[in-house]
Amino acid sequence: MADVKVELQEVKEESESGTPAVVPTAARTPRRRAAWAAVGALVLVAGVAAWLRLRTESGAVALAPLPLVTDPGFADSPSFSPDGNQVAYSWDGEKQDNRDIYVRLIASGKPLRLTSDPAPDTVPSWSPDGRAIAFIRSRNAIYLVSPLGGGERKVAEGIYPINGNIQSGLSWSPDSKVLAVSEAEAPDQPPSIYTVRIEDGEKRRLTTPPATLGDYHHAISPDGRRLVFARCSRSAGTCGLYLLDLTPDYRAAAAPRLLGMEGGSIADPAWTADGQDIVYMFGPAGVSHYLMTLRAEAGAQPQRLTFAGDNVLSPAISTRGNRLAYAVNLSDVDLRLIEPGKAARSIAPSTRSDANPQFSPDGRRIAFSSDRTGVTEIWVCDQDGANPVQWTHFGDRHSGTPRWSPDGRSIAFDSQTKGGRRVFVMASDSGQSHRLTSDQATEIIPSWSADGKSIYFASDRTGRNEIWKAPSTGGKATQVTRDGGYVAFESLDGHRLYYTKSAGGASPLWVKPVEGGPERKMVESVAARAFVVEEDGVYYLTGVAAAGTSSIQFYRFASGQSELVAGIEDRRLSVGLTVSPDRKRFLYSGSTRVGQNLMLVEGFK
Incomplete structure (x- = not known):
């Protein structure tokens, strides 16, 4: 636990100085250098073995999922730190009695608990500058907390809906000044996508769906110029994936355009680091969920990521390090x-x-x-x-x-x-x-x-x-x-x-x-x-x-x-x-x- 906080503190200091949030080897103590060298050797050996084992006949390396969090209970909604070396997530704890926000290093088995409120804390999202993690509490409030823990700050209140039994999450602008969120004006009203300014909580509406539909899961592109979101029937029986162009100050630049329809629920879209493709969860029956990928352009056809298997959700992609994380339900x-x-x-x-x-x-x-x-x-x-x-x-x-x-x-x-x-x-x-x-x-x-x-x-x-x-x-x-x-x-x-x-x-x-x-x-x-x-x-x-x-x-x-x-x-x-x-x-x-x-x-x- 102490090592996690030390590493995160170093990341925080580097983020505030404007340098990449990567822990330099020279800054580590000899004891920690030796420990991390041992871990690195083990990871290298395991990686080489996996590479040899997974080479395809053509010489390409097959993508192989590895366990990241295997603690008892339900872990959900991973979100990478800017350097891709840590992950924030929601977990119901050792006793499976309350959802809170946790952070852990990819190479460490000990999580750091950030929140402890009796209300459920879900869908964490790590800011691009590395200084804060946003999350939703009780589906009615957005909070910020430091990756090191400590005090929380309420940013906004609202009605933040679920669709297909999945909570709509939060997505940051690349300058860490704005959050996108799906919000409804009343419990019986369809939700729209809004931006929330971190400085003062000011909200701006980005989308207005038809009365029979709602705008839910979303993600701002890495360059901040586009927003992808799911427009779904209220029962999540049918969803469309839409693309919305944004102005430099994160307003809607034009009407949203349809990328593709799916006969089932769509949730948790995530952009690849180059901003070319979108990975999302697709649930054709609300029971088995798959990961799909789609090129963010008109006429593109979605492809299933078969290596992930069934009953998967909450994909997250690191902006550095070429990493994908997701949740797999074992029930x-x-x-x-x-x-x-x-x-x-x-x-x-x-x-x-x-x-x-x-x-x-x-x-x-x-x-x-x-x-x-x-x-x-x-x-x-x-x-x-x-x-x-x-x-x-x-x-x-x-x-x-x-x-x-x-x-x-x-x-x-x-x-x-x-x-x-x-x-x-x-x-x-x-x-x-x-x-x-x-x-x-x-x-x-x-x-x-x-x-x-x-x-x-x-x-x-x-x-x-x-x-x-x-x-x-x-x-x-x-x-x-x-x-x-x-x-x-x-x-x-x-x-x-x-x-x-x-x-x-x-x-x-x-x-x-x-x-x-x-x-x-x-x-x-x-x-x-x-x-x-x-x-x-x-x-x-x-x-x-x-x-x-x-x-x-x-x-x-x-x-x-x-x-x-x-x-x-x-x-x-x-x-x-x-x-x-x-x-x-x-x-x-x-x-x-x-x-x-x-x-x-x-x-x-």
């Missing part, structure tokens, strides 16, 4: 079954992500989504998890959220198309499917009406997610909610609609009459897509508490109170909850293994 999400008197166990397990389970009306089968083939598809297995069978085969078109019709003859699900996510209905005997509507709008998370004649779904066609419904045989959609809606289930008598409004994390459960009328908050906190409506009440999963536990609760209509059904010890929950027809078996998706590491790639250009 294993399984279907988890709870039966009376038994501990939770995994069924139909895989090493990939299995989520969104639902029992068939007769309780003999389970539909769920899984990316065990590399693409998220709809699967069906027996009630005990045996005999899993893939039911959709759309190639690179990711599908999810399967919902059985009341008669068990059809399954509704959402699937990615070139125009965004749409709802489809599939016959359970033939596998034939058709689109629910012909509307050119995002449609996600379907559910059936009690009589099977209608299908509810969420759509952001009005500018925010609301609940809509359409005839199950296909036809015109009609709006159901007016104050927000995301996941909905109709009561068994068809008179009431129960729904949540948040796209990510836990949120309140609301109820309103199907035929219209005021809404009422019923339960304060329900985990994502995790509630089941019965005749006498609602089963639901609570959000994960600070202690890392959750529970299945039953809200009884007669008493207006919730009762504990079963405790859950999974530290992370995914999406979905289903209850067998006899109400004795409960199935949800949770992580049997959790963690997120940071990886480092040397020689990346």
